[in-house]
Amino acid sequence: MRDNRATRLLFQVAAILFALIVTTGVLFLAKAQPFAAYKYIVLGALGSWDVVTNVLVSWVPLLLATSGLLVTFTVGLWNIGIEGQITLGAIFTTWAMRLMEQSGWNPTLILILAVLAGMLGGALWAMLAGALKTFGGVNEIFGGLGLNFVATALNIWLIFGPWKRPGVASMSGTIPFDRSLWMPIAQGSSRLTPATLVMAIIGILVVYAMIEGTYFGLRLKAVGKNARSAHILGIPTWQYMMSSFAVCGIFAGVAGAVQVTAVYHRLIPSISSGYGYLGLMVAMLVGYRASLAAPVALFFAALNVGSIQLPIVLKLDSSLAGVLQGTLVLFVILGQGVRSRILKKTKVKS
Amino acid sequence: MRGRKKVAMHIELRGITKCFGALRANDDISFAVPSSSIHGILGENGAGKSTLMKILSGFYSPDSGDILLDGKKVRIASPADAIRHGIGMLHQDPLDFPPLKVIDDFILGSRGNLIPNYKNATREFRELADRFGFSIDPESYVDMLTVGERQQLEILRLLWLGARALILDEPTTGISLPQKEKLFATLKKLASEGMTILFVSHKLEDVEALCNRVSVLRQGKLVGSMDPPFETGALVEMMFGKEIALEPKAQLRFGSNVLHIKHVDLEGIRIQIKGLDLQVRAGEVIGLAGMEGSGQTLFLGACAGLAQPVGGSFCLDEDEKDMTGRTYHEFRKHGVAYLPAARLEQALVPGLTLTEHFILSEGMKGLFIDRKKAEALAKSRIQAFNIKGRPDSTVESLSGGNQQRALLALMRDPLKLILVEHPTRGLDIESTIYIWNKLKERCARGTSIIFISADLDEILKYSDRVLVFFAGRVSPPLEARTLSVERLGRLIGGKDWETLEMEAAHA
Numbered sequence: 001m002r003d004n005r006a007t008r009l010l011f012q013v014a015a016i017l018f019a020l021i022v023t024t025g026v027l028f029l030a031k032a033q034p035f036a037a038y039k040y041i042v043l044g045a046l047g048s049w050d051v052v053t054n055v056l057v058s059w060v061p062l063l064l065a066t067s068g069l070l071v072t073f074t075v076g077l078w079n080i081g082i083e084g085q086i087t088l089g090a091i092f093t094t095w096a097m098r099l100m101e102q103s104g105w106n107p108t109l110i111l112i113l114a115v116l117a118g119m120l121g122g123a124l125w126a127m128l129a130g131a132l133k134t135f136g137g138v139n140e141i142f143g144g145l146g147l148n149f150v151a152t153a154l155n156i157w158l159i160f161g162p163w164k165r166p167g168v169a170s171m172s173g174t175i176p177f178d179r180s181l182w183m184p185i186a187q188g189s190s191r192l193t194p195a196t197l198v199m200a201i202i203g204i205l206v207v208y209a210m211i212e213g214t215y216f217g218l219r220l221k222a223v224g225k226n227a228r229s230a231h232i233l234g235i236p237t238w239q240y241m242m243s244s245f246a247v248c249g250i251f252a253g254v255a256g257a258v259q260v261t262a263v264y265h266r267l268i269p270s271i272s273s274g275y276g277y278l279g280l281m282v283a284m285l286v287g288y289r290a291s292l293a294a295p296v297a298l299f300f301a302a303l304n305v306g307s308i309q310l311p312i313v314l315k316l317d318s319s320l321a322g323v324l325q326g327t328l329v330l331f332v333i334l335g336q337g338v339r340s341r342i343l344k345k346t347k348v349k350s
Numbered sequence: 351m352r353g354r355k356k357v358a359m360h361i362e363l364r365g366i367t368k369c370f371g372a373l374r375a376n377d378d379i380s381f382a383v384p385s386s387s388i389h390g391i392l393g394e395n396g397a398g399k400s401t402l403m404k405i406l407s408g409f410y411s412p413d414s415g416d417i418l419l420d421g422k423k424v425r426i427a428s429p430a431d432a433i434r435h436g437i438g439m440l441h442q443d444p445l446d447f448p449p450l451k452v453i454d455d456f457i458l459g460s461r462g463n464l465i466p467n468y469k470n471a472t473r474e475f476r477e478l479a480d481r482f483g484f485s486i487d488p489e490s491y492v493d494m495l496t497v498g499e500r501q502q503l504e505i506l507r508l509l510w511l512g513a514r515a516l517i518l519d520e521p522t523t524g525i526s527l528p529q530k531e532k533l534f535a536t537l538k539k540l541a542s543e544g545m546t547i548l549f550v551s552h553k554l555e556d557v558e559a560l561c562n563r564v565s566v567l568r569q570g571k572l573v574g575s576m577d578p579p580f581e582t583g584a585l586v587e588m589m590f591g592k593e594i595a596l597e598p599k600a601q602l603r604f605g606s607n608v609l610h611i612k613h614v615d616l617e618g619i620r621i622q623i624k625g626l627d628l629q630v631r632a633g634e635v636i637g638l639a640g641m642e643g644s645g646q647t648l649f650l651g652a653c654a655g656l657a658q659p660v661g662g663s664f665c666l667d668e669d670e671k672d673m674t675g676r677t678y679h680e681f682r683k684h685g686v687a688y689l690p691a692a693r694l695e696q697a698l699v700p701g702l703t704l705t706e707h708f709i710l711s712e713g714m715k716g717l718f719i720d721r722k723k724a725e726a727l728a729k730s731r732i733q734a735f736n737i738k739g740r741p742d743s744t745v746e747s748l749s750g751g752n753q754q755r756a757l758l759a760l761m762r763d764p765l766k767l768i769l770v771e772h773p774t775r776g777l778d779i780e781s782t783i784y785i786w787n788k789l790k791e792r793c794a795r796g797t798s799i800i801f802i803s804a805d806l807d808e809i810l811k812y813s814d815r816v817l818v819f820f821a822g823r824v825s826p827p828l829e830a831r832t833l834s835v836e837r838l839g840r841l842i843g844g845k846d847w848e849t850l851e852m853e854a855a856h857a
Contacts, residue, residue, distance in 0.1 A: 213718050215709070218702075222710055226699045232690060233699070233710045233760070234682055 011339050015331035022327045023320070032316050040313055041321070045306030053192040057263060058301040060200040061086070061255040065279030066293045067200075067207040068251025073288045074211055075244040076224035081129040081144025083276035084151030085122040085249045089256025090271040091155060092121025097177055097260070098163070107180050115199075115257040122253020123246045125151065130245030134238045140245075156269055163267065173268035183262035193262040201294075203251060208290040210247075220244055252276065278304075281329045287336075300325055358385040358544040359419055359436055359514040361406070366415035368401055373776070375401040376412070377570040383563075385514075388537060388547040390561035392554070394589055394641070394804055396775075398570040399550050403517050406548070407439035408432035433459065438508030439517040444500040448493035455492050456507050478506045482536045497620065498529030505536065515546040522556050523620065523643065523821070534560055552589075552641045554582055554843035586839035590806050604814075605632030606668045608766050608798045609653065614662030618648040621822045626662070628817070628827065630767070632796040635789075637803060637813030637830065640842055644819035646802045650769050653800060654688040655681035666766065687761045691771035691802075693753045700746040704728050704739055704756060711760040735759040736784065751781030758788050768792060770801040774808060786812055806835050806842075820844050826854045 027034040045055055065082055072079035079085075096117035100110045125147060132143040160169040183193040211217040222230040223240045231237050259271050282300055286292035307321035362382040368375050376398045383389040393399045404410045406417065408426040416423050419435055426432050432439065447455050457471045475488050484502045492500065501521060508516060518537075522530050537560065541547055551557050557564055558580045565575040566588040573588045609630040616623040623645050630636055638646040651657040653664065655678040663674040666684055673681060678688070690696035698707065705728040709719060712727065728741035735755045739748045745756060754777060761768065773789065774782040789799055789812075803809050809816055810830055818825040818841040825841060840846050 209718075215714060215716060215719055218706055218709060218719060222699045222702060222706075225701045226695070228696045229694075229699045230710070231678065232688060232697055233707070234679065234713060235710065236679060 007339065011335040012332060015335040016328065018331045019324060019328040022331075023324045026323055027316075027320075030316065032314055037310060037314055037316060037320065040310060041303065041306035043306070044309045045302035050190065051305060053186075053189045055298070055302045055305045056197060057191050057193075058305050059298050060196045060262075061258050061273070061275045062278055062282065062301050063200045063294060063297040064203055064251050064255040064258065065275045066282045066297050067203045067290075068248035068255075069279050069283045070207050070211065070288060070290050070293060071220070071244045071251075072248045073283055074217070074224050075220045075241055076227065077133075077241060077244060078141050078280075079126065079129070079144060079245065079248050080141050080276075080280065081126065081147045082248065082252050082279060083272045083274070084144070084148040085125045085252035086256040086259070086272040086276050087148075087151040087155050088125040089118035089122035089249075089253030090260045090267060091151075091158060091256070092253065093118035093257040093260045094158075094163070094174065094267040097181065101177065101181065110181060111183060111195075111261055114261055115254060118253040118257030118260070119250045120253065122251070122256060123249035126245040126249025126252065127242060130242045134242060152269075155267065155271060159267060159269060171269055173264065173271075174266045176264075176266045177261075181261075182265050183258070191263070196258045196262045199254060199258070203254065204290065204294050207251075207293075211290055216243075278325070281325055285329050285332055359546045360384055360421065361437075361515055361546055361548075362418040362421075363402075363406070364416045364418065366402065366405060366412045366417075368405060368410060368412050374570045376405065378415070379567070379570075379572045380415075381565055381572060381575065383515075383546055383548060385546045386541055386544050387562045388541050388549055388560055390557040390564040391548060391550045391567065392552065392557055392564055392585060392589055393567035394552060396569075396804060397567040397589075399567055400519060401570075402567070403439065403519055403548065403550055406432070407437055407517055430459075433508070433511050433513065436512060436514035437517065438511065438513030438515070440501065440504050440508065440519065440521060442520040442523060444497070444504050446492050446500055446504060448491070450492055451488070452486055452490055452492055452495070452503060453488040455503065456488065456510065459507065459511055474510060475506065478509060482506075482539065483532070496525070496529070498525035498533070501525065501529075501533065502536075509540075514544075515548070516540065517548045517550070519550045520552070521549070522551065522553060530556075552843065554585060554840070554845055557585075558582070582840065582843075582845060583836060586836055586843065589843075590835055590839045604634050605796055607670075608632050608634075608667065609800075610665040610670060611653075612663045612665065614652065614659045614664065616645070616648050616652055616657065617660050618645065618657070621645045621648060623649060623822050623824060626824050630798045630800065632766075632798055633793045634798050635793060635812055635814050636798070636800045636827070637809040637816045638800065638819060639803070639806065639809045639816055639838055640819030642804065644842075645822045645824065646817075646819045647771065649819070649824070650771060650800060650802055651688075653681075653767070654678055654686055654769050656688065685762075685764065685766035687765050687768045689757050689761075689768065689770040689773070691775060693750070693757060694746055697757055698745040698753060701744060703742045703744055704732065704737070704748075705741040707745060707756065707760055711762070731759040735788070751777045751784075754781065754785055755788075758785065764795065765792065765797050768797055768799045770799065772803055773801050775804070782808075806838050810835065810838065818842060820847065823847065825850055 024034040027037055044051060046052060065086065069079060069082060093114045096114045097110065100113065129140055129143045129147055132138040133140045159173055163174045165175045183195055186192045186194050211220070219235050219240055222233065222235055223237045227237050255275060256271065259273065260267060264271065278300060282293060282297050286296050303321040303324060307318045310316040310318050310320055360382065364380050366376050366379045379402060391399050401410065405412050408429045408431050411427070417426060424435055426435060429439070447458065453468065453472055453475060456475050457466050472488050479486055484506065486495065486499055486503055492503070495503065505516070521533060525533070537547055549557065549561055563575060563577050564580060564585065566573050566585060568589060568591065576585065607629055611626060611628040614626045621643065626649070638650065640646050648657055652659055655673065655676050658675060663672055665671060666673050673684065694700050705724050708728045708731060709724045714720065714724070725741050732739065732741065735758060737752050737755045737759065739752055745753060748756060768789065774785055777785065793799060810833055813830040815827040816830050816833060816838070817827055818838065820842065821844070841850065
């Protein structure tokens with residue numbers, strides 16, 4: 001077998017097929033009609049302009065998280081703590097909003113400051129994971145997981161404690177902000193906010209340019225591919241690791257801010273909505289290449305939104321989207337492993 | 351007890367060959383080891399000793415050739431397979447489990463019961479330990495043991511698993527003298543009971559003191575065997591090859607001090623260097639000779655700030671700028687370059703192109719990469735250093751010689767001091783000559799070089815002065831002109847150090 005575009009494509013197509021087969025098998029086990037389920041997913045994601053805007057609403061935080069993760073993956077780090085970073089972004093945004101709510105300032109200014117506060121929150125939480133790694137010798141996966149739990153606990157405490165709704169605290173979150181402080185919604189749509197869409201698109205473009213075109217990105221790559229050599233070549237490796245954590249935290253923070261200002265208009269317990277973990281999957285699926293992140297994230301968002309109505313129409317759980325996404329990532333990575341093994345063997349033979 | 355089973359094995363190797371890429375690590379090696387004997391395997395680093403032993407103990411399978419145990423052809427597929435056949439290997443770094451209790455470590459490799467029988471195992475452990483006079487508490491933890499005790503534990507474990515042949519890879523590195531004596535006594539006792547023992551070492555005196563027969567490997571080939579009484583000179587010649595007449599070296603005039611090392615103490619993982627003094631002058635070349643792991647790499651790393659000394663100081667330049675405790679990046683800023691031996695692991699970044707490497711090493715500033723400028727830089731360096739590759743070639747696609755040229759091309763100019771590990775290891779003659787020409791050009795412009803090499807000819811040919819390392823001991827600087835391959839070989843093998851110290855005392 002040769003190492004070229006054609007064989008790579010072959011393996012990717014095979015991975016998608018296998019993922020579909022496995023998911024179909026799961027559907028059979030659940031005694032559901034697979035084709036009906038797939039049909040409803042497609043309809044649920046593309047059936048009307050309204051559901052398409054829902055897909056875009058879901059795409060924004062997912063793409064932001066993925067963009068950030070591409071930076072940490074470039075430097076060779078598994079920033080699994082991104083969930084907590086999104087949560088902290090949301091918490092900081094909510095905090096800023098609460099402070100400025102009654103100020104009477106221009107709503108645009110308040111929203112900008114709130115998003116900036118979200119960036120700060122995400123970045124601080126990410127740099128905490130980075131500091132634990134750099135100075136404490138705590139692997140970023142363990143540190144990140146631990147910080148995720150802390151972030152969730154902090155969030156719940158705020159919702160049920162200091163920021164609780166007047167009267168009774170509720171799982172439905174803090175009291176919603178005034179409509180004037182919502183991220184502006186597009187005409188003729190119920191949820192689509194053009195400003196956040198622009199943020200996500202600018203974000204992925206910035207990450208692409210950073211990784212492919214800047215000295216900073218090249219050094220990140222060098223550290224990620226071989227930290228020892230990078231050190232010998234004169235790159236201060238730990239500073240670059242910390243910077244990548246900070247950049248990823250900023251993106252996660254924006255994702256959290258979007259969730260608060262444009263989607264829920266308040267802080268809720270599951271504010272990160274699993275976009276961090278989903279972003280990890282997207283980043284793995286695209287092989288850490290920024291150029292493919294936007295379309296694949298859109299596909300994942302469509303699966304998420306499309307499966308929302310499954311419980312209603314087919315009495316299936318909407319986590320089916322997760323099954324499909326998970327098996328897809330698994331088979332793509334498995335395909336890469338199998339492929340490189342076969343390549344190695346043919347190389348040895350020749 | 352399992353250790354008391356039939357204890358005799360005749361090992362025979364026939365035409366063992368093993369290649370790694372173009373390298374023939376073992377080339378048609380045949381010899382036999384009868385039971386009740388200790389067979390020494392001598393050779394310098396990279397001679398193929400470890401590969402051969404790994405084949406015998408199931409880590410590698412040979413490309414061709416046969417292993418015969420007691421006259422029967424066997425296929426050893428894995429280390430577990432080897433121990434089933436009765437071959438146990440004691441690795442240079444003990445393959446044990448420091449966080450475990452001794453007794454847990456002891457029974458780990460045994461097959462059979464789901465639930466280990468601690469009572470029996472402890473009893474058998476104690477019996478075995480008593481037989482050899484080892485005093486290890488089965489209830490203590492492995493990481494509390496010294497290297498020598500961990501070795502003893504490994505020996506006991508392998509015997510308990512039924513080993514009838516033992517392979518020991520450099521077992522005397524890092525253990526104390528009494529432990530070494532105990533080890534030798536144990537091995538002799540085992541051999542007298544019928545055990546077959548293969549003893550791999552580069553230490554001439556150990557081999558001479560212990561072995562019934564010695565085989566010498568060089569560049570993957572078996573060059574000869576010898577029975578006692580051993581003739582050190584002949585062994586050295588077999589290990590390192592015939593002495594080559596060297597062209598007389600032009601005596602260069604050296605400039606002022608570039609590096610002044612004052613009474614430096616270094617501590618490595620299993621090696622300690624104490625009170626090392628050295629002054630390196632501009633334009634001088636210092637060769638570091640010694641078997642791998644004798645302390646040279648530790649020393650070279652410390653000269654670049656990659657390892658920190660526990661005592662003494664490093665000063666740079668005439669004005670004696672104290673660099674002790676500074677980081678590698680500061681050494682680098684002051685004109686020190688470090689070229690590691692593992693090119694793709696420690697010096698270059700696989701996946702990045704030559705152009706990208708030049709961008710990184712030049713420390714180009716700005717936000718966006720100036721591709722045009724970078725490519726022009728890459729082109730000119732590729733031409734100047736005669737690298738067979740394009741600016742967009744990834745470094746791993748280059749041959750070893752071209753990778754080494756790339757490393758030289760990546761060095762900044764001017765430099766005060768170049769530190770090189772194995773500048774020409776694995777390179778062909780053309781690249782070797784080219785690399786040294788480039789290095790010598792630098793010397794002529796006042797740069798000093800300190801390099802490590804396992805190739806004695808290279809050491810003698812290119813160094814002005816030589817430091818010999820042996821188990822953390824460092825010789826005084828020896829004038830390369832006055833050294834012969836044989837003398838150097840004896841020093842590397844740990845011989846003649848008393849006379850060296852006497853000479854130093856009289857000088």
